[in-house]
Amino acid sequence: xxxxxxxxxxxxxxxxxxxxxxxxxxxxxxxxxxxxxxxxxxxxxxxxxxxxxxxxxxxxxxxxxxxxxxxxxxxxxxxxxxxxxxxxxxxxxxxxxxxxxxxxxxxxxxxxxxxxxxxxxxxxxxxxxxxxxxxxxxxxxxxxxxxxxxxxxxxxxxxxxxxxxxxxxxxxxxxxxxxxxxxxxxxxxxxxxxxxxxxxxxxxxxxxxxxxxxxxxxxxxxxxxxxxxxxxxxxxxxxxx
Amino acid sequence: xxxxxxxxxxxxxxxxxxxxxxxxxxxxxxxxxxxxxxxxxxxxxxxxxxxxxxxxxxxxxxxxxxxxxxxxxxxxxxxxxxxxxxxxxxxxxxxxxxxxxxxxxxxxxxxxxxxxxxxxxxxxxxxxxxxxxxxxxxxxxxxxxxxxxxxxxxxxxxxxxxxxxxxxxxxxxxxxxxxxxxxxxxxxxxxxxxxxxxxxxxxxxxxxxxxxxxxxxxxxxxxxxxxxxxxxxxxxxxxxx
DNA sequence: TTCGCCCAGATTGTATGCAATCCTGTGTGG
DNA sequence: CCACACAGGATTGCATACAATCTGGGCGAA
Numbered sequence: 001x002x003x004x005x006x007x008x009x010x011x012x013x014x015x016x017x018x019x020x021x022x023x024x025x026x027x028x029x030x031x032x033x034x035x036x037x038x039x040x041x042x043x044x045x046x047x048x049x050x051x052x053x054x055x056x057x058x059x060x061x062x063x064x065x066x067x068x069x070x071x072x073x074x075x076x077x078x079x080x081x082x083x084x085x086x087x088x089x090x091x092x093x094x095x096x097x098x099x100x101x102x103x104x105x106x107x108x109x110x111x112x113x114x115x116x117x118x119x120x121x122x123x124x125x126x127x128x129x130x131x132x133x134x135x136x137x138x139x140x141x142x143x144x145x146x147x148x149x150x151x152x153x154x155x156x157x158x159x160x161x162x163x164x165x166x167x168x169x170x171x172x173x174x175x176x177x178x179x180x181x182x183x184x185x186x187x188x189x190x191x192x193x194x195x196x197x198x199x200x201x202x203x204x205x206x207x208x209x210x211x212x213x214x215x216x217x218x219x220x221x222x223x224x225x226x227x228x229x230x231x232x233x234x235x236x237x238x239x240x241x
Numbered sequence: 242x243x244x245x246x247x248x249x250x251x252x253x254x255x256x257x258x259x260x261x262x263x264x265x266x267x268x269x270x271x272x273x274x275x276x277x278x279x280x281x282x283x284x285x286x287x288x289x290x291x292x293x294x295x296x297x298x299x300x301x302x303x304x305x306x307x308x309x310x311x312x313x314x315x316x317x318x319x320x321x322x323x324x325x326x327x328x329x330x331x332x333x334x335x336x337x338x339x340x341x342x343x344x345x346x347x348x349x350x351x352x353x354x355x356x357x358x359x360x361x362x363x364x365x366x367x368x369x370x371x372x373x374x375x376x377x378x379x380x381x382x383x384x385x386x387x388x389x390x391x392x393x394x395x396x397x398x399x400x401x402x403x404x405x406x407x408x409x410x411x412x413x414x415x416x417x418x419x420x421x422x423x424x425x426x427x428x429x430x431x432x433x434x435x436x437x438x439x440x441x442x443x444x445x446x447x448x449x450x451x452x453x454x455x456x457x458x459x460x461x462x463x464x465x466x467x468x469x470x471x472x473x474x475x476x477x478x479x480x481x482x
Numbered sequence: 483t484t485c486g487c488c489c490a491g492a493t494t495g496t497a498t499g500c501a502a503t504c505c506t507g508t509g510t511g512g
Numbered sequence: 513c514c515a516c517a518c519a520g521g522a523t524t525g526c527a528t529a530c531a532a533t534c535t536g537g538g539c540g541a542a
Binding site: 262263264297298299300301319320321 | 495496497498502503504505
Binding site for chain 3: 062
């Protein structure tokens, strides 16, 4: 049993999914587990095992794994299987470089499109973040990382460009993975309420300032990481690089 | 026979593929066909039919189609099948908005990393573009669009960020589709040798100027489009929107 | 002992069969 | 004549069976 018991929490969804797309459901559950680090980087995702856990055939599991491989959360090797991605420090840097490039533009676009409804949604999001920030424990830390990502996703959603939104979905997910891998758990990972400052800038219509704050924010997130050495080196991948 | 005879040219590859990944091979051939507009937007890509053309089972075809759906070149509808994407004018605008946001940053990054080998590759690329630009005929036009995209991909490759490179792959592919759909074939689609100017700026190490030229270039490409009305309205999708 | 080879188990890659869903055209009732 | 219902055919969704490949251990020879 290579997959440990935390995975059993994957199955907290209504067992009888309606005629929806089961592959995408499994993809979402796996992605949550990866981003939350319930599935550690490098973990093998056996088709048969995942299929058993979700009670589907390997066919739909393969579709889900292919989707995750596309997002960069899973690395699929021919005839060897799929593994939870184990981003190198270099990859981590590229993730943040990409975010520094894209997110300011998103902020500027969002500033010009912010509706009262959007503001309300943002406020709810910030309250949730504060709540999690106050809590203690690894579980709250996971939820905090997740919620922090949701803020950025919400921003991309407001910007109104579905392509950029999808890019940001991928970047945020990979960021969560990177933070889980390289984060100095000592410092609050996304601590300060920079999100609130960003929202304030958006509300005042100052997209340029929001963009500026966002870059600073991303810098803070990256500065909290320790990208000097790769973790552990999971046996095999130490040689294949 | 919903797929017309031009598709037969898909099969110009060595019939006996080595033990490689056949799904990705099929994906690449289909993508080429879509970008070249040998497969018109809205065309149904029947699993059985594609499988017959490439002599594989539907399983492999499904994987290829799923990959193309991720890239946005194919729209897959549950229980209905996969269709060549038919981007709306709004989607087209978002593609170019995304490029205006991302490509300047790529240019700045590339300016600081341009090696002599890169320059040589760029020169070869420009020569190929000039050659195609001089030629006449729809076939040369296709190749020209493709080559123009390759220039931008090369730029992203030099920039050295694999994530941004993949984003650009998607954006360039979608741009080709959009140009094929909305391009005023009257004007030269990517005409002027702006690419040469961009390369010159890069060579002189002036990343800022390269970024500026790139934005102008993208604006020119978009300005050559007619995004006012949707083309033809492919029956079904006319009602579903 | 150590190296190399070979075989068995396990896992993925692919093809195929069946069930579910959707589209189309035909027939029936209003 | 039109609207609706339904049945036939075609296509996709999914599960399963088989083939190809990889992994790891055992055995024998140097």
